[in-house]
Amino acid sequence: MSGSVHQLVPTITPRDAVGNHTFRLREVLRGLGYESEIFAMFRHGDVTADTHLVDQLPPDADALIYQFSIGSPLATRWAQYGGRRIMNYHNITPVELVGKWDGLLDAEVRLGREQMEHYASACEHAICDSDFNRSELDALGYASTETIPVLFDVADARPDKSVITALDARRKKSGGPQILFVGRIAPNKAHHDLVAAVRTLRDVYGADAHLHVVGTDGPATYRKVVDGIVAHADMASHVTFHGSVSQEALVGFYRAADVFCCVSDHEGFCVPVIEAMHHGCPVVAYDCTAVGGTVGDGGLLLADKHPLTVATALQRVAADRELRQRLAAAGQRRAGDFALDTTRQRFADSLDTLLSGERRLP
Amino acid sequence: MSNSESDAAYFEKVVAEIEAEAERRTADGHYPRALLRSLDEEFRRWIPDTGRAAGVEDAIRSIEAAAYIDPGVPVESNKAVGRYVKTAVRKATYFYHRHMAQQIAALGIQVTRPLRLLDSTVRQLDARLAALEDRADVNVAMRDELAASVGDPDLSDAVHAAITDHLRDAPGRTLIGEITRSGPVAHLVDAGIDAYGVGPGLERHSSLELRDESLIEHLDVLDAGVLGGVVLIGATDRFNLNEQLTILDRIATRVADGGRVAIVVRDLDAWRSAVGNVGADLIQGRPLHLETWVHLLEREQMTVDCALPASADEPVACVLATVER
Numbered sequence: 128m129s130g131s132v133h134q135l136v137p138t139i140t141p142r143d144a145v146g147n148h149t150f151r152l153r154e155v156l157r158g159l160g161y162e163s164e165i166f167a168m169f170r171h172g173d174v175t176a177d178t179h180l181v182d183q184l185p186p187d188a189d190a191l192i193y194q195f196s197i198g199s200p201l202a203t204r205w206a207q208y209g210g211r212r213i214m215n216y217h218n219i220t221p222v223e224l225v226g227k228w229d230g231l232l233d234a235e236v237r238l239g240r241e242q243m244e245h246y247a248s249a250c251e252h253a254i255c256d257s258d259f260n261r262s263e264l265d266a267l268g269y270a271s272t273e274t275i276p277v278l279f280d281v282a283d284a285r286p287d288k289s290v291i292t293a294l295d296a297r298r299k300k301s302g303g304p305q306i307l308f309v310g311r312i313a314p315n316k317a318h319h320d321l322v323a324a325v326r327t328l329r330d331v332y333g334a335d336a337h338l339h340v341v342g343t344d345g346p347a348t349y350r351k352v353v354d355g356i357v358a359h360a361d362m363a364s365h366v367t368f369h370g371s372v373s374q375e376a377l378v379g380f381y382r383a384a385d386v387f388c389c390v391s392d393h394e395g396f397c398v399p400v401i402e403a404m405h406h407g408c409p410v411v412a413y414d415c416t417a418v419g420g421t422v423g424d425g426g427l428l429l430a431d432k433h434p435l436t437v438a439t440a441l442q443r444v445a446a447d448r449e450l451r452q453r454l455a456a457a458g459q460r461r462a463g464d465f466a467l468d469t470t471r472q473r474f475a476d477s478l479d480t481l482l483s484g485e486r487r488l489p
Numbered sequence: 490m491s492n493s494e495s496d497a498a499y500f501e502k503v504v505a506e507i508e509a510e511a512e513r514r515t516a517d518g519h520y521p522r523a524l525l526r527s528l529d530e531e532f533r534r535w536i537p538d539t540g541r542a543a544g545v546e547d548a549i550r551s552i553e554a555a556a557y558i559d560p561g562v563p564v565e566s567n568k569a570v571g572r573y574v575k576t577a578v579r580k581a582t583y584f585y586h587r588h589m590a591q592q593i594a595a596l597g598i599q600v601t602r603p604l605r606l607l608d609s610t611v612r613q614l615d616a617r618l619a620a621l622e623d624r625a626d627v628n629v630a631m632r633d634e635l636a637a638s639v640g641d642p643d644l645s646d647a648v649h650a651a652i653t654d655h656l657r658d659a660p661g662r663t664l665i666g667e668i669t670r671s672g673p674v675a676h677l678v679d680a681g682i683d684a685y686g687v688g689p690g691l692e693r694h695s696s697l698e699l700r701d702e703s704l705i706e707h708l709d710v711l712d713a714g715v716l717g718g719v720v721l722i723g724a725t726d727r728f729n730l731n732e733q734l735t736i737l738d739r740i741a742t743r744v745a746d747g748g749r750v751a752i753v754v755r756d757l758d759a760w761r762s763a764v765g766n767v768g769a770d771l772i773q774g775r776p777l778h779l780e781t782w783v784h785l786l787e788r789e790q791m792t793v794d795c796a797l798p799a800s801a802d803e804p805v806a807c808v809l810a811t812v813e814r
Binding site: 172227228230231327330331348351352356360424428434435436447450454 | 500531
């Protein structure tokens with residue numbers, strides 16, 4: 128195969144899900160024999176040598192893939208591009224969930240949602256991370272869509288022993304379960320609900336549970352509120368915010384935690400759930416947006432996230448050894464569905480078929 | 490049956506058991522209900538009204554941060570020799586890049602100055618507008634005082650029964666507002682309805698949930714579709730037309746599909762005799778006619794199930810409606 132298929136992305140950074148995916152997709156495209164480069168408006172300092180500014184985008188590529196996860200002027204550039212236009216949709220958090228917390232993000236997600244609607248007719252084919260994301264585009268009248276999970280390699284480093292030792296020591300001392308959540312501290316991830324659930328677990332079941340939160344801060348206003356909720360719930364000594372951690376430490380948390388709990392109100396895919404399953408950490412999750420599709424048969428999916436329901440589920444997993452073992456085994460099987468080799472092949476097959484065929488309107 | 494299929498069935502069974510246990514504990518009251526409610530209130534209290542004000546400030550700060558440019562050009566390269574070449578070029582051209590960076594930083598600061606001016610002007614305009622609104626709305630204190638003297642109407646057993654029956658299948662909690670006493674809430678709770686009351690000045694009660702806040706402010710912080718029912722009482726006698734329409738607008742979105750709405754409104758003559766001539770002249774609002782409430786509810790896509798008019802023996806009228814989306 129010859130020709131060129133480039134990617135356009137508003138911001139490219141080396142350590143986020145969309146950034147990693149974009150680099151891996153470039154490998155797939157090059158593997159198919161295409162010349163393929165990444166063009167961005169903002170580039171992290173670590174990847175400037177490996178990417179290009181958008182003004183260097185050649186006008187005559189055979190196809191241009193737009194990595195769509197936020198509103199950006201680049202969407203217009205993609206929609207007006209002369210070659211074939213393919214979208215890779217990673218979801219845009221609804222404005223109701225983030226707008227009040229972050230004024231700039233409010234403007235960006237509003238623009239993104241408008242562009243999503245406006246450019247339906249400009250898109251020849253859209254590849255979505257999840258069926259949930261795909262259903263959003265289908266509802267907007269996108270002519271051709273399919274679901275292929277994001278390309279990622281689960282955090283598979285050698286676990287940081289100090290993390291495992293620390294969690295084990297805490298478990299031995301208190302006898303209570305060590306509960307883990309991994310994700311940016313943002314309102315759509317509902318950390319405040321997680322705190323309420325763990326407090327309920329402690330109150331109702333008398334379990335000396337501890338919540339470990341791994342992830343960077345999102346909007347400062349939300350972090351402040353979560354801190355306030357932790358203080359109000361008298362949970363300051365039972366919740367630890369670890370911030371961004373190394374791959375080794377992250378694997379340590381997945382290996383040592385008793386249960387991974389996700390009560391997000393909105394997820395477009397949720398990579399940490401798969402990482403937890405991969406490492407044998409039992410998953411309890413609130414079944415909303417794309418979470419149910421990602422967890423599949425690999426974890427316990429709750430239809431509501433009342434703190435008492437979540438606490439009861441956490442207690443059950445912590446106390447039931449057989450359930451824990453079955454969840455660990457089922458989670459690992461489920462995580463296998465998202466193995467990098469599998470998804471890479473799916474992208475290769477899909478793009479090969481699409482790009483070697485006739486251009487479909489538009 | 491494969492492992493995956495048998496696990497899926499087993500996990501479904503476990504989830505059903507978890508839900509049943511949670512329901513049982515909820516029914517028995519075996520969970521920190523008051524604490525969870527206070528956490529929920531605490532969270533809602535701190536949800537920002539809007540992120541836009543912070544957005545302007547954030548935007549200005551990010552421009553200022555971006556304006557300080559590092560004149561040290563990156564030297565990473567895919568080719569081994571590239572790094573040495575780039576390092577040499579960087580050293581040779583550092584004076585030039587530093588000069589450019591200083592000019593761009595100066596430009597950035599010049600760009601943010603008018604933005605700060607604009608932000609400050611908008612804030613001043615907001616403040617002046619608020620002051621103008623206060624000035625236009627003269628004698629608010631006197632009118633509030635008169636309105637506060639209008640107590641909640643007494644409901645007959647027949648009206649109580651009609652409202653209770655209507656709310657029996659409400660798909661969630663029922664809000665009663667804006668009340669000045671606990672009676673209407675106690676009546677519904679005794680009848681097995683999951684109800685709570687809202688009104689400024691409501692005192693705490695040992696067994697009832699009463700919230701000391703204004704109805705409009707309370708409705709403003711609720712999420713869409715969280716209420717199973719609303720009983721509007723008291724506000725219909727004291728609030729001006731704009732406030733009553735605002736409340737109806739909030740109710741239309743906060744009540745879930747299939748939710749129940751009851752509007753209790755005092756007969757106009759009974760209201761006049763309750764507020765007296767001074768109140769009738771000076772309080773801006775007055776009870777709307779029964780037909781007006783029916784019209785307004787239908788305009789909000791609600792199905793009016795029943796309209797009970799006032800009579801010589803019954804000084805209040807009542808409209809019962811269901812939210813249909």
